[in-house]
Amino acid sequence: MARHRVAVIGANGFIGNRIVEMLHLGGDHEVCPIVRRASGLALASRFALDGRVADARDEQATAMALQGCDIVVHALSGDRATILGTLDPVYRAAEKAGCRRLIYLSTAVVHGQAPDAGTDETSPLSRKQAVDYNVSKVMAERRLSVLRKRGKVELVVLRPGIVYGPRSQWIGGLADDMLAGMAYLVDGGSGMFNGIYVDNLVDAITRCLDGADTDGQTFLLGEEATPSWHEVYHRLALAMGRDIADIPQLSFEERRPTLKDRLDALRLSPAVKSVTRSMPRRLQDGLGAFWAAASGSKSAPPSGPRPTLEMALLHRSPHVPSWEKARRVLGYSPPVAPDEAWRRTIAWLAFAGYPVVGAQDA
């Protein structure tokens, strides 16, 4: 495998940070973390790395930051404006900087939270989805496809399932919710958890660094095991000495969403919670006041768990998409098995100060 210099845009996010860690510690490639503000380099600066600061919406600044890199991994998340507002600048900046390939982290939920049986990369995508994040990612993939047709930079699009592991909002956020009494399962959580441990995703990314046959390709990514959501919650509850039976089982009735429903769905979505968590506390407080004002309530968001459409669809999903193409073309086979992935995830929870059974103090 050739040695690459890999720029990671969004290096301060959960996945971006892990890409930086693994590529640097693995030693096979050089890695260049790129963040919007210098403060975002706090984690990357544990290593002696060439970190750079550029707003991915700024083509010129991003082109400067990409100098010397041949691969760009776009690992930014956020709302629709962020998702769509960074595509053209990053693609064009990569062209200007002479990068060979852009690897874009999309998501399996472009097929919806509850995909049909047999869903794979050939399944049509729809913009008529109730969850805005899904629609934004569909639009992003389409825009990138246009950019690739017109441009020189090769493109690989990855659609991982729910990425979990240390620093994942799906883990830390769920742990927070369990501690705060806000966790819930819809209809018992019997749906399939389409998870992928973050290290397995990074393994797939490294398989996309080379190979002309992957240019213009899209790959769904997942794992062999597809536990139920109930099993996932049970693992986490057990680790923190909680009883899964104490987590409320709620029902969810699909209806035409009100403005308040839409705002709540946005506020409670893991993607937005992940971005909110990365904000200063004052901004988090301000946002809380905004949610309350915008949704018409006189105080903070309502107490007690309220299921969202997104979580209801996930918790009920009877199928997961197929990732056989990644196995066939990339040779992807998840290197970290589920038990080991959960062992590492729970070790991180203890490290981060969550009350994990048997962990040493703090």
Place this chain on the structure above:
Amino acid sequence: MSVTTIAISGCGAVTHHYYLPVLEARRDRLNIVGFHDPDTARAGAMAARFSGSAAVDTMDALLALKPDLVIIASPPAAHADQTISALRQSAHVLCEKPMALTLADATAMAEVADAQDRLLAIGMVRRHFPCSRIVERLIGGGWLGALRSVSVFEGGAFHWPIGDQRYFTREVSGGGVLADVGVHVLDLLSHWLGPAELVTYEDDAMGGVEANARLTLRYGEAGGVIRLSRDWDRPNLIDLRFAQGSVQWRAEDMAAVTLFLDGDAGQLRITDETANGITFPDCIGLQLDAIIDHLAGKPARIVRAANALPVVALIERAYRERGPMEMPWLAPVGVAAHG
């Protein structure tokens, strides 16, 4: 003496967010004579807010303005040289934390202050939080009995609006989260509980500066675990356990602590009602007022250089004896995380 003229070295985020509002609120009794920063535009923007204030790009030019008191709010690597220059020009100094990058530098700063008979105060602003005084009184009163244990978990994702990424280098900042938030935590604990003895120190630096750190300490017979983070938001909590009860303080709550009494006595939230709504800049203001009062001969709470040296020594020793934090998820399969 009475302090009437003040100059500031360093026009970054600390000055912008904290000192400017404090000085603007006191402009009727203090004369702000100058701002120093290598970035003259930044210094100029701040100086423009104070009539007659100059913007300069060298420390010599700042000291030529003959300030009574110089506030050193520059990057930590510059603290020692700038403080010593100011003291030698007969100015008093309020130096932001961390006092210096090394114990040798910090000791030299303290010695020059003594030799020049000038005040060198260190910006340990948390001692001016109302809750800090409450804890001090609770412990000092002796009602809680002997200290049993100390547990601290402080941190969250890093958002401080730093100018550039050089902040995350040992050369500029002396280290990572320990040299930053750790100074405040260790100072408060030593102020309340007396000197600490380092038992172990671990962090997650791997060629750079740490985002996570863990110290185990001893305060007399009691053990302590201090966990610091720039990584993940968890409740910021100082938990002091005594023979008869415990005291808990959350870092974001500057005016109140919670007292847990053993037995059936329950828990009490103790609030300084006069300080409701107090902000971090308010406490910076209290600190500045205390220094000015002290220099006017009035009784005031200040942290002299000599009071800050033990924490500098503790941090220096911690870095010298550091071990790697255990992070079993970190390395890719088959790769050791710590070189």
